[in-house]
Amino acid sequence: MNLRFTKMHGLGNDFMVIDGINQPLPENGLPFPADEIRRLGSRHFGVGFDQMLIVQPAQGEADFRYRILNADGSEVSQCGNGARCFARFVREQGLTQKQDIVVETAAGQMTLSVTDDEQVTVDMGAPRWAPDAIPMTAKGEADSYFLVSGTQAWEVGAVGLGNPHCTLLVENVDTAPVESAGPLLECHEQFPERVNVGFMQVVSREEIRLRVYERGAGETLACGSGACAAVVIGQRRGWLDNAVTVHLPGGSLHIEYHGEGGIRMTGPASHVYDGSIDIKTD
Numbered sequence: 001m002n003l004r005f006t007k008m009h010g011l012g013n014d015f016m017v018i019d020g021i022n023q024p025l026p027e028n029g030l031p032f033p034a035d036e037i038r039r040l041g042s043r044h045f046g047v048g049f050d051q052m053l054i055v056q057p058a059q060g061e062a063d064f065r066y067r068i069l070n071a072d073g074s075e076v077s078q079c080g081n082g083a084r085c086f087a088r089f090v091r092e093q094g095l096t097q098k099q100d101i102v103v104e105t106a107a108g109q110m111t112l113s114v115t116d117d118e119q120v121t122v123d124m125g126a127p128r129w130a131p132d133a134i135p136m137t138a139k140g141e142a143d144s145y146f147l148v149s150g151t152q153a154w155e156v157g158a159v160g161l162g163n164p165h166c167t168l169l170v171e172n173v174d175t176a177p178v179e180s181a182g183p184l185l186e187c188h189e190q191f192p193e194r195v196n197v198g199f200m201q202v203v204s205r206e207e208i209r210l211r212v213y214e215r216g217a218g219e220t221l222a223c224g225s226g227a228c229a230a231v232v233i234g235q236r237r238g239w240l241d242n243a244v245t246v247h248l249p250g251g252s253l254h255i256e257y258h259g260e261g262g263i264r265m266t267g268p269a270s271h272v273y274d275g276s277i278d279i280k281t282d
């Protein structure tokens with residue numbers, strides 16, 4: 001089958017976006033076999049992406065259904081940068097003219113709002129602190145947890161945002177052990193569904209620097225849900241104010257959380273090119 005797609009990015013976190021409304025895809029389980037997703041995600045053998053995003057018709061009252069697949073073929077329920085690209089994609093493809101778009105994901109509904117200057121604000125929902133909701137095997141909820149692997153130990157904050165996150169405080173993100181500690185923590189036994197791992201440097205009460213080793217994708221140039229996780233974890237520890245600028249390797253996001261309602265993330269969404277590729281569907 002020949003598949004049309006659009007390559008997009010949110011601050012360098014890059015996506016292969018597929019219209020599954022005008023281009024029907026197999027509905028059972030994953031729309032493509034996991035090994036085909038890994039091939040398409042390969043930067044040497046395929047299109048190359050951190051996540052594949054699929055637009056499908058909503059099953060309930062929302063405008064669309066939003067599916068997210070990591071480059072390793074795993075399906076997940078949340079992707080903040082992807083949500084902004086999703087909003088831009090459905091408008092550019094003429095699938096909707098709305099400025100406020102409601103999408104259903106495996107984690108519930110989200111609202112994406114396109115502002116007049118083409119930035120997108122995403123209501124990421126409320127942070128979930130209970131270990132079961134992250135999910136994490138810790139016995140009770142805490143501001144921080146000690147994780148041990150071999151001879152190494154880390155203190156992390158952990159939160160669920162529809163996907164699992166843990167965040168470590170570091171002195172300088174440029175020298176943080178992202179490549180060595182990232183994979184160990186991603187697969188740490190305390191996180192039964194693995195975890196996204198953030199390395200946060202607090203610059204001031206309104207500004208942080210952040211690198212994220214993403215579950216199923218490795219270090220990315222930006223992670224929207226990781227930025228929200230770092231901010232609410234920093235607020236919970238008393239380090240950050242309600243509105244914070246998060247500087248990631250690919251650019252900056254504005255995150256606001258006022259202790260109730262949803263976390264609001266604002267940032268850009270960029271169109272790179274349109275293409276088509278032959279795929280295996282069975």
Ligand SMILES: N[C@@H](CCC[C@H](N)C(=O)O)C(=O)O
Nearest residue numbers: 079080081163215223224225
């Ligand atoms: N890049 C994302 C998060 C994508 C999913 C994540 N790797 C997971 O497995 O939960 C973002 O911008 O939030």
